Amino acid sequence: MKRLILVSIFLLLSAGCAPAYPIERLGIINTIGVDSDNEDSQALNTTYVYFQFDPNAKNINEIISSKAKTLKGAREKANVKSNFQLVPGKLRVLMMGRPLAEKGVASILDTLVRDAKITDTMFLAVADQAAGDVLHEVFQRSTTNVGNHLYQLIDTNVDQEILIRTTLRDFMHKYYDIGSDPVLPLISVVEHMPSIERMALFRDETYAGDISIEEGFFIKLLSGRYQSGRIELSLPIEEFENIRQKDTDQREEESLFLSLSELRSHNSIKLVSKEELRFQSDIKVQARLLEISEQLELDKEEVVKKLEKAIEKDINRQINQLLDKFRELKVDPIGFGSIYNAKHPTTQEEWRNLLPEMKLDLNLNVNIIRQGIID
């Protein structure tokens, strides 16, 4: 009995140890925008979008900005402006302004990784202007729920395999890995709504350049696998001149457009020769052809074969273009360096210098497995 009383007293006292976060008093941050300050290059302009549960407020979203030297300090300062306790436990998106990204983002992300309250699966993004401006504009000019909107924008596109998964964990993994660089979505504002227009390439922690979403497709083709991807291609029409069914179509076009969906790919990259810095990649692609701008006799095997060959050629061309771009920027989002590093340990700097000499042999095998159902 005595022990029981002791235990209950202990329990009651220990109640003070667990800090309570009753949700009605919290401002639950879901999106942060971080920018470097124009005047003070060391300061950070931070914008928070958070949920607040005020029974009298019309909008549960609220936006607040503050300026401080560190991210945590910025939150303290923002707290002073809000009647709710700002907490980062449900942070889903961190958007960094382009000027900041050009300076380097590692110091900001580092604190996020250390904080156990912040989920590692939150998305990172780069804004093509100041991140705070993007958030403010969308918050003020559109009716949408900014925080959720940004998260869902990235999440649905990642789910549909249009974007490469760019969570905090993925970013830090690529950042710390020797011979591979992170990629983030680049968000711009189009008609007051956020939109992912391009993808930002990073060299280590600094913004190096950008590529289009279509080019981003090849990064994943080379570095990962597709379960159900899609791609739109345009092939030169001359190759199909003799098999094209002209009688139904009077239009004169320069290219043949087609769209592949439910694309599955499998890929393996090997280092073939260390001296030549030559890699070999075997990519197998299976896809469904659902849309094509010309009438081709797709039930004939040789037509399909020819089409497949043309697709391979085009993808090959696009990949080589992209690799040229990477070589020029000295970035390695595909991670050739880590393959190299696995066999021949190197350092980040060494690999950066080697990168422009890197060569890739592509063995691409495209297989169109279905062309849709035609009666």
Added chain:
Amino acid sequence: MKKRGSRRGKSKELLPSSIENLKTNLQEAMHNNPDFQMQEFETGSQRMLVFYISIIVKKQQLNNHILTPLLEGDKQWTSEKLSNALPLGNSVAQTKMEEIVDALIMGSVGIYIENETELLTYPIPDQQKRQVDKSDKESTVLGPQDSFTESLTTNINLVRWRVNTGDLVTEKMIIGERVPTEIRLMYLKSLANKEDVQTMRQRLQDLVVDRIEDATPLTYYIEDSSTSIFPQFYQTELPSRFSYSLTKGRVGVLVDKSPTGIMAPTSLFSFFESTEDVYMRWNVGSFIRILRFFALIISALLTPAYVAAITFHYEVIPTPLLTTLGSSRAAVPFPPVFEALLLELLIELLREAGARLPTKVGQTIGIVGGIVVGQAAVAAGLTSNILIIVVAISALASFTAPSYLIGSTIRVIRFPLILMSGILGLIGIMASICFLIIHLLKITSLGRPYLLPMYPFVGKDFSKTFYRLPYYFNFKRSYSYKPQDMIRFPKKKSRKMKDIDE
């Protein structure tokens, strides 16, 4: 033998005696009971005394089977002749006053022929009892509907009728120093584990108590751990459930004046089994049984989890839910623990009021309490509407347990859980669950672990406890309780289908 009260102190030679003497002795022994009647008759040259307590004997039987043959045609009677002649079988020759009084109280008629050395009693008790009725505490959709009544004879009748085998043993015991109550220990001789039978017998025999109120309080005297909140013996008012357990090798106890049968040993999980699972197809039965286990978890943990998440762990709430939860919480002036306790208390009040009031009023109270008060509480900003759903679901889930006892246990457990979750959040819930599990591991039912077959682990019995399998897999009895005979039916034969009679 145990001593019973102070009533039986002196024991001097009573018989033979004169009618007058006996009359005064009896009158004294019966404490001048106004219902005690003595009639003096003379047949031939003999005087005889017929005495009984008028309101507990069957008058018709007394007249037709005792008085009529006794007084017809001036016979010369002796006690021996009488016991042969009367068409009632079970006459008892008595010489001691205490035993005579005991017999009279049990509804016997005493006949004494003057100057004989012994006196005859015939039990013709007139017990008031209700008809065998439909069970309303443990109602089932499928299967037998009858339930035990307060009469032991009826109850034994119901069980014997179901388990009509010579193997069924019913041991009679009398418990109660001041008010003796008859108890029957029932089991199947060639099946029930002998140790279990012996343990149960021992506990019943060793029990010294002035009076047992009912079968349920009896279990509180003889169960393994009286301080625990968990019932350790299964109690049912369904004869079908009672006989089902007997045929599974369990030990049963029936108590006179109680409509409840006790069964042991039992595990925590058997409180979530219903006979209905057996009548259902195996797959449907499995689904319903698993549903009940989920209901157990929901009813114990849903409200505490809500309180913990709202107070401490906003991170675990999915974002779309967070916004609705937050806006419904925003208007509530109390901390979440207090809010949850308030609503849980309201539900408990409703349940208690519904149980105490007559059925017709009870329904009205349910509507008033549930709908009107619930709606008004939300409108007044006392509680959030999501909590109402949470509390209602957990209350509903607690009623799915087929045993009323375990249902109320879970409802009570919920309160400390809510408090702990309000004090320490998920850590508090975890600590409470650990405490509960340790406690459950420690308690036993008739000496057998309470968490069988989970701990000690008996995988073969899972199909009898947590889910069910088609009948041809159930050719063995449960390993956990070690019945004397494991095999229910030959395995080979069960798979054979007889499609065409040749």
